[in-house]
Amino acid sequence: MLVKERMNRIMEKASTDQLLITDPYAVYYLTGKWIFPGERFLGLLLKRGEEPVLFVNELFRFEEELGVKKAYYADTDDVISIVKKETEKNSPLGVDKILEAKFLLPMMEQNIASGFVLGSEAVDETRAVKDKAEQELMRKSSLVNDLAMEQFRYLLKDGITEKECAAQMLDIYRKLGASGYSFEPIAAFGKNAADPHHMPDDTVLQEGDIVLFDVGCVVDDYCSDMTRVFFWKKEPTEIQKEVYNLVRKANETAEEMLKPGLKLADVDKTARDIITAGGYGKDFTHRLGHFIGLQDHEKPDVSSTSEYISREGNVFSIEPGIYNPDAAGVRIEDLVLITEDGHEVLNHYPKDIEVLG
């Protein structure tokens, strides 16, 4: 049973004999069951050599057998004391990185374990290596994203705003078989492209604008994420071309080197050095990429401090960018899968300079 194997892999990596997982995505990964408890407590307690226990509010009661013991609680129960019944008080507890203080501080007060350490790295490292079925779903999600990008360019027309443009993307994704966005789409026109996390606003498309689409969807629970940049109705200026080609070179050079056994900080450095050599180092203000799977942003990241060594089954983004309002804002992003002896770029939408309109 797949799920059992995943739990075993996690406990092999875990530094504690008991691990409390509270992230709904990790709970799905380990049980095949989606439970989104909102502000209520959800926890999967893995104990070395014992049956896992799933703590669920009785509002989310379900029938399926998941190979875990179910421990239901009510809104009026003290859930911490219910968790305490199942933990080993004399042993440290690994906790999820997203466990909230409203649960963690009372757990400490009630001494449900002898100590508390961050424990979800073992989960993240397991999730970072996609199995064959997951790889296929990642391909599928990115294929839908490629097809959607092909349609998004036709949303552009004189007078349209970023918001109006972004508002039409969900329908396109759904018609292509996606269940929704993997994140709120970024549509940025002109100088807004030089803001890496711009949220679509009422900016109107103008002749000569750069158009940046950073978009992704969810297909069969797995996420895609891609960025492309277009030029509206005018050939790019020399400086826009320079910035575009520099980002493209950083993107492609980093992708081409990918294979198992690389330190990800070195991949970040390769892309960053190209942009720095081109004179825009200070305008590349973020990490090169992030892992992705059930969630748009998974661990680890591809940054200058990432000690992670690439392995077959990793899927992450390669997304260098230059954000210079005086020159141009450009980011080019693909998802890449690490294969047995190299890599596979999951996005196929072209990167040549395209003038639309």
Next chain:
Amino acid sequence: MLVKERMNRIMEKASTDQLLITDPYAVYYLTGKWIFPGERFLGLLLKRGEEPVLFVNELFRFEEELGVKKAYYADTDDVISIVKKETEKNSPLGVDKILEAKFLLPMMEQNIASGFVLGSEAVDETRAVKDKAEQELMRKSSLVNDLAMEQFRYLLKDGITEKECAAQMLDIYRKLGASGYSFEPIAAFGKNAADPHHMPDDTVLQEGDIVLFDVGCVVDDYCSDMTRVFFWKKEPTEIQKEVYNLVRKANETAEEMLKPGLKLADVDKTARDIITAGGYGKDFTHRLGHFIGLQDHEKPDVSSTSEYISREGNVFSIEPGIYNPDAAGVRIEDLVLITEDGHEVLNHYPKDIEVLG
């Protein structure tokens, strides 16, 4: 300045001299600035008698002056050590209830304060009392929700599935001026209505079905939330009528009693006693209601353990339900505002039994 007043009110209630707020909604409430940092750290440090400090990843850099000191950090910085520069090491720190273990545990290790306690109750209590401008926005959001419910009933037709029905709601909300959902809408047909947190699936509408819509939207950043139940093409059976009328009586009786100075546990008890007296006590499996505002679920709740005393400006839901697959699944929910000497029900969609189709 409104925002300054809110900070002062919070520090009056706070049990510590320093308070670290990390909830993006609370940060907006206190600064007027939306920052959604994803997995990255965002924090607003309030210190008694000193200028507040806002810790923001430089990816979200902004120009506006918010009356707070801005402390930017980069992805490659150790953000905890940057927070430590601003905290008082010999004094306890109140932390946000949603502060994640990945930040809290390192803060403890690096001793950025002499102790750590849950501190966001002071924020929640302040947010629980809506000022006049907020009250007006809550009215507006619920009015849009009323108008939307009027249209949602016309989505029903033979052969439609819950998912197809729910998928059309966003457009209706947007045309009415909402920016989006306040939560994913619940459309439940037949026995699915007896699952309080049912997610729309491929269930097809059948003659004789109960139809439950639990829906809400966001208008000018404020949330609405309402539940109504309809009957499709057939008069309800005697037992369905009994359940419906019992829930309605619980809903209306609880609403009628509302005014400042009530313990909310007593309001929950009033509704629960009615349902219990009718023989369905065990099928009312959740709290009577929750506060609401910038977020769909705010603190405190309206439950059997809620010691909170109602005050002018509170807005919360009154949503009794009976979930009995053999009898019926029915929930009726309004938002209610506590006024100077009574209350105002913010939803106006009727509660008479309606047979559609």
